[in-house]
Amino acid sequence: METMSSKERVLRTLEGKPVDRVPCMSVMLEAKTIYEIKKKPLLSKIISDEKLLKLPLSKFVLDRWAPQISGLVFRPSLKKTFHLRNIGQVEMGLDAIWAYYDDTWIMLDSKSYAMPTGSIYNLIPDGSGNMSYMYSKPGITTPEEFDAWPYWPDTDDMAHSVFKYYKKFVADYGEKVCITACGSSLGLQEGMNCTFGIDKVPIWIKRHPAYVSRYLDLHEEIKMKTSEALISAGVPVIFISDDFAFKTGPFLNPKIIDSVFGPHYRRIFKYIRDKGAKVILHSCGDNTKIFDIFLSWGIDALHAYETTSDVDIFKQKELHGDRVTMIGGMGIDYLLTSKSKDEEVIARVKDLIMRLGPRGRFIVAPSNSVDSMSAHKVLVMVEAVKKYGSYPISIN
Amino acid sequence: MKESIAAIQNAVIDMKDDDIKGLVQKCLDEGATPLEIIEQGLSKGLDVVGERFDAGDYYLADLIMAGEIVTEAMNLLKTRMNPKDIGRKGKVILATVQGDVHDIGKKIVGMILSASGYEIIDLGVDVSSEKVVEAVKKENIQLVGLSVLLTTMVHNLKEIGDMLAAAGLREKVKIAIGGACCSQHLANEMGVDAFGESAVAAVGIFDDFRMKLGLA
The missing domain is CATH 1.10.1240.10 (Methionine synthase domain)
Known part of the structure; x- marks a missing residue:
């Protein structure tokens, strides 16, 4: 078989068609991982973001007027960070990347920011001069707070911004790599978990169904408009990231997952696929009880198969590997960190290719994105896939 | 009735x-x-x-x-x-270790232990090891539950055990851990007394601690 381009290889794999080689993919690498390649903080050569935020003047200004000046001081650096992370992935020689871009976040003070859909995060230094983030708390705890939330987004503005960024990104890199991208942060359940507090989600579903509907309707609108913007910009694959499960299983009863989120996701996925794009759904944790529900929503590929959960990627290949393309298999708790040996990464890649490659519809990828992921180990993964992944598979 | x-x-x-x-x-x-x-x-x-x-x-x-x-x-x-x-089975300190803000599991453990007769002292999230040890001393606590999700923060589990040992309290205090990155292997590695795979396991673990400490 003739050598294919990365884009062709990935798209054909998503369609279940024969390809020249098993593809490999990354998932939204963090700034710290990209720093390992760049050897410098992503944004500033003179002063790190961490030090900049700690300057008395910065703290004074941000602690008083951060929301009002987010557009001036926060979003430009946010945009640049996401862009450099995306380029960093392209430069690693992967077949596909999960590009990430979101310029809607609102800085609240010198230590925290909000997503417009109602969740609060802490800004934390990642140890390499960049600022990272960690979920802090729900932004909305009562229906009254829901009605009073000041940052609900303008979905048309979001779509316009997404289109503008990806139009150029696709023009610059769209032939080099298969770009998969999401147009907004957080999926439907993950968004609810962050906005209302994960421990309050079942209570909101039971006691405030009208607010839950309003919330999910907004997310559906965001997903549809930003996905349309992505597709118009030339992005061939929409990567929808959600989180339905812990490592021991789903958070909600599968029937509730299907009844609450299913109608929205069915409409979103149909909308995307009707426009000719592919859909990847990410959900980490052990989703073994809900994989069939995901498939019924109409997707092309599933990502994660998190190795630290109880999910067995090889068993799942037997169960649904012919109906959907599977992406993942590489652990991020040990294998793709600095703690592992190169030989262990190579051995895992070979094992995945030998056992999952022959039937096709499989893409090697990390099961998630975390600060502790080593760029070197991702590169070892990429090289191993290129060395051992060609069809017909023959690994001794 | x-x-x-x-x-x-x-x-x-x-x-x-x-x-x-x-x-x-x-x-x-x-x-x-x-x-x-x-x-x-x-x-x-x-x-x-x-x-x-x-x-x-x-x-x-x-x-x-x-x-x-x-x-x-x-x-x-x-x-x-x-x-x-109220809290007839004794007081339990719960905390998410320093550098970690995840607390869903901890909250559920607190609710279940409370309903089972324990009095919960929830120190919150991102709690320093010093604060946990201080609370143990101040309230004369013998039961501690620590939550951690991030693998990069697990060293705090050992640090708390070491600090309790340095204060001469380790033998009197039982520590259970839980959270996404926890396992029995980690519990052994960090020198804590039990690992709870789910929130439901908490009551059994702390009841067992009470027996071992002669509190039951």
Whole structure:
């Protein structure tokens, strides 16, 4: 078989068609991982973001007027960070990347920011001069707070911004790599978990169904408009990231997952696929009880198969590997960190290719994105896939 | 009265939160004591919820909903209880270790332990090892539950154990850990006394600690 381009290889794999080689993919690498390649903080050569935020003047200004000046001081650096992370992935020689871009976040003070859909995060230094983030708390705890939330987004503005960024990104890199991208942060359940507090989600579903509907309707609108913007910009694959499960299983009863989120996701996925794009759904944790529900929503590929959960990627290949393309298999708790040996990464890649490659519809990828992921180990993964992944598979 | 207590048990099992306070009040009006309602109604209901969770029939969200119903009932019952019966099994410190802000599991553990008769001192999230040890000393606590999700923060578990040992308290204090990155292997590595795979396991673990410490 003739050598294919990365884009062709990935798209054909998503369609279940024969390809020249098993593809490999990354998932939204963090700034710290990209720093390992760049050897410098992503944004500033003179002063790190961490030090900049700690300057008395910065703290004074941000602690008083951060929301009002987010557009001036926060979003430009946010945009640049996401862009450099995306380029960093392209430069690693992967077949596909999960590009990430979101310029809607609102800085609240010198230590925290909000997503417009109602969740609060802490800004934390990642140890390499960049600022990272960690979920802090729900932004909305009562229906009254829901009605009073000041940052609900303008979905048309979001779509316009997404289109503008990806139009150029696709023009610059769209032939080099298969770009998969999401147009907004957080999926439907993950968004609810962050906005209302994960421990309050079942209570909101039971006691405030009208607010839950309003919330999910907004997310559906965001997903549809930003996905349309992505597709118009030339992005061939929409990567929808959600989180339905812990490592021991789903958070909600599968029937509730299907009844609450299913109608929205069915409409979103149909909308995307009707426009000719592919859909990847990410959900980490052990989703073994809900994989069939995901498939019924109409997707092309599933990502994660998190190795630290109880999910067995090889068993799942037997169960649904012919109906959907599977992406993942590489652990991020040990294998793709600095703690592992190169030989262990190579051995895992070979094992995945030998056992999952022959039937096709499989893409090697990390099961998630975390600060502790080593760029070197991702590169070892990429090289191993290129060395051992060609069809017909023959690994001794 | 038995029927009324059974109705409370069923409300917890079936997660019917519409009128839990009304059901509790009815039991009290019929002459049941708060402890009878807790032990025969709420706790037994939670036991069934836990069994169904272990069997895979119930999910984490169901535990939360059942815990919410129990908390509502407890808020009413506490106003009627003899203060010495509140937290009759002893005090438990719960904390998410420094550098980590995840607390969903910790909250559920707190709700379940509280309904089972423990008094919970929740130190919150991103809690320094010093603060945990200070609280142990100040409140004379022997039971500690630590939550951690991030692998990069697990060293705090060992640090807390070491600091308790340095203070001469390690033998008197039992530590359980839980959270996404935890395992029995990690518990052994960090030198803590137990690992809870799910929130439901917490009651058994802390009851066992009480036995070993001679508190039961």
